[in-house]
Amino acid sequence: MKVDQPKIPQELSQVNFQDIYDEEDPHLNSCQITNATFDDEDMGRVELSKTVIRNSSFQNTKFRNIDLTDVIFENCDFSNGDLSEANIHRAVFKGCKLMGVNFSESRFGDVRFEECVLNLSAFGYANLKKVEFYNSDLINTDFYECHFNKINYLYCNIDGTSFDRTPLKGVDISTSQFRRLTVSLKELVGCKVSTEQAINFAAMLGLIIEDEFEPK
Template sequence: MSNARKRLKIEAPKLPAELSELQIPERLHTRDILELGIVQDGVIEDQEASKVIFDGMRFRNVTFTSVSLRELELTDVIFEKCDLSNADFSGAVIHRAEFHSCKMIGVDLSDATLRNVLFEDCLLDYANLRASTAKHVVYAESSMNRSDFCMSKLAKTEFHRCKLDGAQLGTELKGIDLSDCEFNGLAVKPEDLKGCIISREQAFIFASLFGLVLKD
């Protein structure tokens, strides 16, 4: 079990021990369902559909190119060493999913609903999570520079050793622990920081952001 999951109890994907290899159709259509299979060492490209369902799936070393799957439904899915950069998954519903060592630069998860999701060792720079809703979500040892969480809802969401430089955190951060994350600056309002947990060193960064002068 991942060390990250031990900190916050999130449900792991429920997958059979053995999965048959699947081929993605040349063209996905609205409400297509792919289930109980593994897709690996390939490219999924030029796909545009809505409300596609992936259920009980594992993706390993798969590159998603020019993919727009809005309102995608992911349940019991694992992505390993995949490239999902710039994929449009806006409005997705993601439940019991894990992303391990994935490249997700600029991925669009705006308006998404995330439940019991783990992002571990992922590259999420410029990721769009605006207006998303998260509960029991862990971001661990991931780069999230200039990601966008504005107007999102973060319930029981944890960040462990993440890089958040320039991230837009325009949302309530009460109870969110950023103390072991790295950043030189954040886009955040003072009122959103109420109840946020930060380190002493980070307090100096925020003081500088808000024009405060600290004296010894």
């Protein structure tokens, strides 16, 4: 699976996120933001396109219905933020803190989370297509009743993650680690797992596995 990368212009204007705070329809295009602090704010229907944001903090900020197209976030902190009902297309989150973020009912297309912390984040009822989680922590993350299409979890920690009512057909978790998951046997059909993971799932089902067969 190849995730399409954000289309970013070579020349970007430097702006401050605070510049769009009072706008009726806040929008940023072809710009970059660095070292911004925008915590505990409430902004609805923000639109960002062809934008790079680095080393910035948006903790506890509400961005409901945010629209992100061709955007890169590097070393940003969205902890406990609200990005519900977001539309996120061709975006990269690299080295970001997304602990406890509410992504419920959001739509993702061609999105990559690289070396991010998404523990306790919630993706309930979200639609994810061509999304890759790489070398990231998703401990106790909730994917309740999501729609998945071409999703990979590569070298991630997904311990305690819930896939309740989310079919995992075509999803690759074979390189990721976990001790327990919330998932049903029906939802696991077609999921790509490693041999060790298959044994763990069998143990979760109460099967007794013998190392080798010895005829009597």
